[in-house]
Amino acid sequence: MAVVDEADAPVREERQVAENVVLDVRDLRMRYGTTDVLTGVNFIARTGEVVALLGPNGAGKTTTIEILEGFRMRSAGDLSVLGVDPARGDENWRARLGVVLQSWRDHGRWRVRELLEHLGLYYGPYSTDRILRPWNADELIEVVGLTEHAHKKISRLSGGQRRRLDVAIGIVGRPELLFLDEPTAGFDPEARREFHDVVHRLADENTTILLTTHDLDEAEKLADRILILAGGTIIADGSADELARRMSTEAEVKWTVDGQRFVHSTLDATGFVRELFVKHDTAVADLEVRRASLEDVYMVMVKEFESGRRDAAIHEFEGVHP
Numbered sequence: 065m066a067v068v069d070e071a072d073a074p075v076r077e078e079r080q081v082a083e084n085v086v087l088d089v090r091d092l093r094m095r096y097g098t099t100d101v102l103t104g105v106n107f108i109a110r111t112g113e114v115v116a117l118l119g120p121n122g123a124g125k126t127t128t129i130e131i132l133e134g135f136r137m138r139s140a141g142d143l144s145v146l147g148v149d150p151a152r153g154d155e156n157w158r159a160r161l162g163v164v165l166q167s168w169r170d171h172g173r174w175r176v177r178e179l180l181e182h183l184g185l186y187y188g189p190y191s192t193d194r195i196l197r198p199w200n201a202d203e204l205i206e207v208v209g210l211t212e213h214a215h216k217k218i219s220r221l222s223g224g225q226r227r228r229l230d231v232a233i234g235i236v237g238r239p240e241l242l243f244l245d246e247p248t249a250g251f252d253p254e255a256r257r258e259f260h261d262v263v264h265r266l267a268d269e270n271t272t273i274l275l276t277t278h279d280l281d282e283a284e285k286l287a288d289r290i291l292i293l294a295g296g297t298i299i300a301d302g303s304a305d306e307l308a309r310r311m312s313t314e315a316e317v318k319w320t321v322d323g324q325r326f327v328h329s330t331l332d333a334t335g336f337v338r339e340l341f342v343k344h345d346t347a348v349a350d351l352e353v354r355r356a357s358l359e360d361v362y363m364v365m366v367k368e369f370e371s372g373r374r375d376a377a378i379h380e381f382e383g384v385h386p
């Protein structure tokens with residue numbers, strides 16, 4: 065374990081409360097056998113923030129989330145999740161978390177409303193008070209868009225409806241912090257959009273959300289902040305816009321003059337467009353400026369990182385074997 069100065073703890077706690085820090089991850093490390101999967105992960109999340117954790121397969125996203133949920137013991141690092149070290153979280157702490165696991169396969173004979181009402185009982189009596197949990201079953205069913213299917217057996221739900229039920233199960237206790245691991249895998253576009261509405265609604269109610277996804281478009285739409293995990297550390301942390309600006313990737317400008325189409329890639333789209341109007345004035349039509357998408361930025365960052373690491377590895381190898 066990393067050595068933490070105990071004298072710092074009260075100061076840190078005060079800062080967390082003052083700055084609404086819900087998740088505080090410092091130098092998180094995880095080793096499986098002799099393999100270091102996480103080599104020093106650092107990030108924070110504040111109340112009501114939606115944070116997307118992205119990264120190539122095997123980067124350690126699920127490992128990170130499982131450690132924060134208290135399901136997996138870390139090798140080292142200093143963590144605070146809702147003010148508690150997840151390795152020491154008790155039932156009360158757990159009740160404040162929501163976890164959406166991969167699809168809910170049991171209880172196929174239960175009906176949607178029945179199951180949600182039953183699970184809600186674990187969190188105490190229903191109340192309209194935000195502090196007291198859980199959700200009222202009918203309200204929750206409406207939020208996740210299952211009203212029409214409330215009395216259906218779970219085994220009869222479609223894949224997308226089933227996933228919405230997974231989300232309902234994850235949030236039934238009205239969690240302050242929600243972990244969503246690949247929440248929309250297998251959704252059709254309509255179910256995906258409805259699910260995004262649910263996430264926005266939860267964030268509006270100040271639920272903090274940490275999600276992993278392979279869908280970069282989804283991350284861009286949902287997340288206030290993006291974290292890219294690669295090589296065991298966070299290689300980028302910022303809003304989708306900030307990451308795009310930091311990469312200073314080129315924008316694509318498209319336009320027509322007298323019906324003829326043109327395309328030009330430039331780092332300075334505004335300057336280029338200004339010039340275009342100086343030159344062609346009102347003859348410019350169908351103007352479009354497409355900035356780098358999160359996907360473009362992600363690809364560049366992960367590739368650069370990987371080639372940098374490969375170079376470092378080659379360098380190291382050559383050092384050993386000149």
Ligand code: ADP
Nearest residue numbers: 096097101119120121122123124125126127128
């Ligand atoms: P991601 O979610 O980003 O795809 P994971 O956290 O699932 O990544 O896995 C990260 C790495 O750790 C992978 O190489 C995986 O094989 C390895 N790993 C995950 N769980 C275990 C485990 N229980 N024992 C050994 N290795 C594991």
